[in-house]
Amino acid sequence: MTRTQNASPETRQSIPTSKAARPAKRPVGFSRWFRATGWRHLVGVIVIIYAVFPLLYVLSASLNPNGTLLSSNGLFAKIGLDSYVTLFTSPQQPYAAWFGNTLFIGLTASAGTIFLGALAAYAFSRMRFKGRRFGLVSLLVVQIFPQLLAVVAIFLLLNTIGEIFPVLGIDNQIALILVYLGGALGVNTYLMYGFFNTVPTALDEAAKIDGASHVRVFFTIILPLVSPILAVVGLLSFIATTNDFVIASVVLVSPEKQTLAVGLYQFVSQEFTSNWSVFAAGAVLAALPVMALFLYLQKYIVGGLVAGSVK
Amino acid sequence: MSTQTPQTRSARELRQRRRARQIAEHASGGILPIIIKIALIAVVDAISLFALFVAMTHGQWIVFAVVLVIAAVVNLVYFKRGWLPAKYLTPGLIFLLIFQVFVIGYTGYIAFTNYGTGHNSTKEDAVMALVQSAQERVPDSPAYDLTVLEQLGNYSFLVTAPDGTVSVGDDSTPLSTVSGAEMSGGVAVGLTGYTSLDFADVLEHQKEIAAMTVQISDDPNDGALRTPDGSKAYLYISTLEYDEAAGTMTDTKTGTVYSDTGVGAFTSESGEQLMPGWSINVGLENFTKAFTEQSIRGPLLSVTIWTFVFALLSVLTTFALGLFLAIVFNDMRMKGRKLYRVVMILPYAFPGFLGALVWAGLLNRDFGFVNDVLFGGAAIPWLTNEWLAKFSIVWVNLWLGFPYMFLVCTGALQSIPDELTEAATVDGAKPFAVFRLIKLPLLLVSIAPLLISAFAFNFNNFNLIYMLTQGGPRDAGAGINVGATDILISMVYKVAFDGATSDYGLASAFSLIIFVVVSLVAIISFKQTKSLEDLN
Numbered sequence: 001m002t003r004t005q006n007a008s009p010e011t012r013q014s015i016p017t018s019k020a021a022r023p024a025k026r027p028v029g030f031s032r033w034f035r036a037t038g039w040r041h042l043v044g045v046i047v048i049i050y051a052v053f054p055l056l057y058v059l060s061a062s063l064n065p066n067g068t069l070l071s072s073n074g075l076f077a078k079i080g081l082d083s084y085v086t087l088f089t090s091p092q093q094p095y096a097a098w099f100g101n102t103l104f105i106g107l108t109a110s111a112g113t114i115f116l117g118a119l120a121a122y123a124f125s126r127m128r129f130k131g132r133r134f135g136l137v138s139l140l141v142v143q144i145f146p147q148l149l150a151v152v153a154i155f156l157l158l159n160t161i162g163e164i165f166p167v168l169g170i171d172n173q174i175a176l177i178l179v180y181l182g183g184a185l186g187v188n189t190y191l192m193y194g195f196f197n198t199v200p201t202a203l204d205e206a207a208k209i210d211g212a213s214h215v216r217v218f219f220t221i222i223l224p225l226v227s228p229i230l231a232v233v234g235l236l237s238f239i240a241t242t243n244d245f246v247i248a249s250v251v252l253v254s255p256e257k258q259t260l261a262v263g264l265y266q267f268v269s270q271e272f273t274s275n276w277s278v279f280a281a282g283a284v285l286a287a288l289p290v291m292a293l294f295l296y297l298q299k300y301i302v303g304g305l306v307a308g309s310v311k
Numbered sequence: 312m313s314t315q316t317p318q319t320r321s322a323r324e325l326r327q328r329r330r331a332r333q334i335a336e337h338a339s340g341g342i343l344p345i346i347i348k349i350a351l352i353a354v355v356d357a358i359s360l361f362a363l364f365v366a367m368t369h370g371q372w373i374v375f376a377v378v379l380v381i382a383a384v385v386n387l388v389y390f391k392r393g394w395l396p397a398k399y400l401t402p403g404l405i406f407l408l409i410f411q412v413f414v415i416g417y418t419g420y421i422a423f424t425n426y427g428t429g430h431n432s433t434k435e436d437a438v439m440a441l442v443q444s445a446q447e448r449v450p451d452s453p454a455y456d457l458t459v460l461e462q463l464g465n466y467s468f469l470v471t472a473p474d475g476t477v478s479v480g481d482d483s484t485p486l487s488t489v490s491g492a493e494m495s496g497g498v499a500v501g502l503t504g505y506t507s508l509d510f511a512d513v514l515e516h517q518k519e520i521a522a523m524t525v526q527i528s529d530d531p532n533d534g535a536l537r538t539p540d541g542s543k544a545y546l547y548i549s550t551l552e553y554d555e556a557a558g559t560m561t562d563t564k565t566g567t568v569y570s571d572t573g574v575g576a577f578t579s580e581s582g583e584q585l586m587p588g589w590s591i592n593v594g595l596e597n598f599t600k601a602f603t604e605q606s607i608r609g610p611l612l613s614v615t616i617w618t619f620v621f622a623l624l625s626v627l628t629t630f631a632l633g634l635f636l637a638i639v640f641n642d643m644r645m646k647g648r649k650l651y652r653v654v655m656i657l658p659y660a661f662p663g664f665l666g667a668l669v670w671a672g673l674l675n676r677d678f679g680f681v682n683d684v685l686f687g688g689a690a691i692p693w694l695t696n697e698w699l700a701k702f703s704i705v706w707v708n709l710w711l712g713f714p715y716m717f718l719v720c721t722g723a724l725q726s727i728p729d730e731l732t733e734a735a736t737v738d739g740a741k742p743f744a745v746f747r748l749i750k751l752p753l754l755l756v757s758i759a760p761l762l763i764s765a766f767a768f769n770f771n772n773f774n775l776i777y778m779l780t781q782g783g784p785r786d787a788g789a790g791i792n793v794g795a796t797d798i799l800i801s802m803v804y805k806v807a808f809d810g811a812t813s814d815y816g817l818a819s820a821f822s823l824i825i826f827v828v829v830s831l832v833a834i835i836s837f838k839q840t841k842s843l844e845d846l847n
Contacts, residue, residue: 037645044651047636050710051655057680058669070678116403123399135400142407144833145415146771148800149822152807152815153417154410156426164369165362182410185403214395215344243663246773246804261664265778268668276672283665294660295653298718 062284067277083281095282097256098263102242102286105173105259109180110237114230116184121192122218126204136193143186147179148246154179155250171253179251180241188233195229196222235297242290260286329393348389355385381405415826422819425575425593428812429586434571437589438553441560441577442531446524446547455536455544456498459513459520460505466516468525468536469507470544471499485526486536513541551585560585597820606790610802611821615828617701618798622769625708626762632709633716634754641724652721659714667778670707674779694780697795704796708775712765723757724750763836770829771800791817799825 030038061072065080087095123129124136147154155170158179162169169175203225204217212221223230242261249262258266264286268279359382366375385405388397424430432440456471460479467481469492477499480486493501501507513520524535524547534548552561560569560577569577569585576588601607636655640648658666673680674693682691693703727750735745776782782797782805791814792805799821807818 037642040639040642040645041647043636043639044647044655048651048654051658051714054666054669054673054710055657055661057673058665061672068678069672069675070683072672073678073680073683116406119399120403123396127396127399129396132396141833142411144767144829145411145826147411147414148771148773149803149825150411150414150418151804152818152822153414153421155807156421156815157414157417160371161374164366164371164374178406179410181406182414183407185407186411189403213344218399239662243774245664245777246800250808261662261774265664265668269781279668283669287661287665290662291657291660295656298656298660 058280058283061277062280064277064280067280068274069276072276072280083277084285086278087281087285090278093263093267093278093282094256095263095285098258098260099286101173101252101257102259102261105177105180105248106238106241109177109241110234112177112181113184113188113237114234116181117188117192117233118223118226118230119218120185120189121196122222124189124193125196126201126222139186139189143183147183151246151250154247158251170251171257173252173257176248176251179247180237180244184237188237191233192226192229195226199225231297235293239290239294352386352389356382377409418819418822418826421815422597422823423592423594424590424816425596426590426816426819427814430575430588430590431815432587432589434589437576437587438560439531440587441551441585442549442553445549445551446535446537447550448537449534449546449548452546455546457536457538457542457544458498458500459508459538459541460502461508461512462505466508466520466523467505468523468538468544469499469502469505470525470536471497480525480536482523482525485528508541510541517541593816597816598824600817601820601824604790606788607817610786610789610791610793611824613795614793614797614799614802617796618770621701621704621708621798622766622772624705625712625769625772626766628705628709629712629716629765630720630758630762632713633718634720636713636717637720637724641721656714656718658710659712659718663711664774664778666711667707667775670703670710671779674703674707695784697784700780700784700796704775704779707779708769708772711775712769715765719758719761720754723754726757727753766836767829767833770798770832772798773800773804776801777804799828 057072057075060075061067062083063076063079063081064072064074065078065082066086067078067083087093124132158168158170158175162172162175166172167174168178199222204221207217207221208214242259244259245261245265248259249265252258252262255263255266260282264279264282267275267282359378362378363375363382366372366378385401388394388401453473455473458469460467460469465481467479468486469477469479469489470486471477475497476488477490477492477494478486478488479492479502489502491503492499508516520538520541524537525544526535527533527546532549532552534546536544537547538544550562550564553559554561558571561567562569567579567583569579569583572578574584574588575591575593577585601611640651642648671694674682676682676690676692676695679693681693682689692699694700731749731753732745735749736742740748776796776798780794780796782794782801784796785792785794791802792810793802797805803818803821803825806821807813807815
């Protein structure tokens with residue numbers, strides 16, 4: 001409840017000013033403007049500095065040719081693309097491989113997550129069967145225990161399986177993807193289930209009367225209609241897999257098989273200060289596509305999160 | 312039997328109707344989906360069959376059983392008419408059961424063992440490893456003529472003993488006499504079914520061949536053959552002698568007897584242990600260690616407290632800042648709100664692990680921007696002092712998390728109808744009262760579940776902690792590898808995977824403790840939000 005106290009003084013100011021501004025006398029003085037909206041800009045500028053500074057810093061560091069941590073403190077003092085070249089040519093860090101691995105693992109895992117989640121959400125939303133409510137509740141309950149906590153067991157399980165089937169063992173990306181798919185049902189199914197429920201059942205009933213099978217209804221009627229939530233779930237699970245360090249670092253051992261999170265962390269933890277600009281270049285390249293996609297889709301994400309949580 | 316009650320009739324009608332529906336369903340399907348379905352199941356069956364075969368040859372009967380059950384279930388579900396929900400649920404459930412439910416159960420099992428560095432196999436394997444590691448070449452022992460054979464990527468030794476007998480063996484199977492080997496000058500040089508390696512091949516695979524030990528017989532105490540050059544093999548005998556009947560290991564040099572005292576390793580009377588040992592069930596030992604041993608209990612307690620404090624502070628600070636900004640920018644008259652908004656949510660779009668690493672650079676004590684530029688070269692230990700490190704973590708998490716709360720609060724604020732505010736104002740409510748009594752409660756209703764999930768997320772926010780401080784500064788007095796800013800999940804990771812020794816058993820015990828804590832929190836929060844009520 002301390003929250004209320006934190007936020008309250010500001011609202012107290014903001015609302016009277018908004019009322020005072022309405023019958024405003026013509027000549028708008030600076031102090032009046034400041035009381036109405038000017039201070040908001042001040043807050044905005046401060047917050048923007050806080051929000052953007054680290055990003056500008058990393059961009060500047062990445063453009064600093066062969067910069068160390070210390071020399072990166074002069075923002076945009078030197079500009080060159082040397083670090084980006086080093087990133088792709090130095091044998092120390094197989095950056096291109098990390099990038100490719102991250103894309104491969106992330107895309108495959110999120111495609112699988114979308115598909116498995118949508119199948120389950122369709123069943124829960126459109127069919128009535130014994131154990132349905134139990135299934136929904138237990139999906140929620142299982143999700144309470146994150147896979148992260150079972151990482152030791154996952155490691156030992158893959159170790160054992162790997163002795164028999166090397167394709168599914170430690171240091172194999174397929175194994176990692178399968179582990180991620182273990183979390184395909186759960187929160188995602190919930191988000192989708194909520195969205196599936198908003199699609200009127202009259203649509204698929206009409207299709208069934210016209211002779212469409214359930215498979216056809218699922219693929220040609222339901223999936224296109226729920227594509228916004230599919231995009232959201234896909235993006236969320238892509239972000240989750242690219243951000244995962246714990247399981248990826250345990251499963252993927254050899255450098256050329258690792259993902260960006262694991263590779264960049266190990267690179268920077270070994271040569272923290274001396275190769276800072278190379279790391280920064282790697283960070284910029286890794287972040288740009290994700291950020292672009294994110295900004296493009298952010299409306300849906302927020303909408304999906306709010307809708308899913310309320311449902 | 313002759314008279315039909317209304318009930319049986321309606322039951323029959325129901326059956327008929329269901330059959331009619333199935334036939335209709337079937338007729339509408341078309342041929343292509345059926346072909347695809349059969350092809351997919353065929354692929355699953357082929358892979359399963361292969362997996363069954365491989366598991367059988369390895370003698371892994373648990374894996375065999377699991378694969379068999381999965382294959383049977385898949386075939387049953389997809390070939391049986393009806394069971395429609397199962398057709399849609401099975402694929403996801405298989406993954407969920409193996410990689411989420413099973414591993415949680417397996418964690419529970421490991422928590423009761425001493426699994427970890429030095430204790431990660433069976434007793435048999437440990438005996439073998441000990442005997443092999445203590446092998447020494449027997450002085451003046453006869454040399455065996457050797458040809459290295461290869462079959463499907465595995466190497467074997469084809470040896471001709473000084474007395475002329477020819478035998479073959481490899482890493483996992485002891486020597487056995489063979490007949491019909493290809494001879495050249497009294498030395499066996501080839502065997503049907505195998506490829507003999509020539510000198511160049513041996514050179515190429517020198518490392519693997521030099522690492523091979525081929526036992527003379529089933530009894531490990533008889534010694535084993537090794538080769539330094541790929542053409543002669545020599546007898547190596549271990550200085551450790553295993554007595555299977557007594558279950559003891561004797562060091563033939565010093566005469567010390569090591570026996571199995573039930574702690575998962577051969578232990579001498581003076582308490583000295585031979586490593587590697589093997590994994591055994593230790594019952595509640597990991598838990599009692601966690602709760603009674605001062606050097607572990609202390610850190611565990613402080614880590615638990617810090618985990619809660621950190622998660623709570625993270626939610627409160629991000630929510631407070633996010634809500635404040637949402638209110639500030641929720642003013643229609645303000646120009647450029649869109650621009651502010653886009654720039655402000657950039658940290659949320661930046662991958663979290665990179666954000667933490669960048670901040671680790673900014674806050675570096677000696678070379679970081681904050682100390683070097685903002686504080687004019689002061690060496691403030693942002694990440695290495697206990698309290699400053701905690702502060703830094705909350706500060707960085709605020710950076711990472713406030714845009715999310717801002718977005719969510721903006722959305723929630725805008726969905727509150729203006730009429731409510733107007734009605735309250737007409738009734739004479741002061742703006743602050745309108746906010747506190749009307750807007751905030753409405754806001755909290757829609758945001759409470761998100762706050763709880765934010766709490767849960769931060770409770771396990773491994774990346775932030777590990778990338779920023781690695782949990783440090785390290786607690787020197789602790790019996791395990793933990794630091795002042797470690798949260799429970801990073802402690803589990805460090806105990807299991809970080810550093811020279813791994814204690815999987817203890818780490819799993821910690822995991823179980825966290826499961827219990829998390830469940831309690833979840834039960835309480837579910838009760839609070841009653842989010843289970845609208846499931847129907």
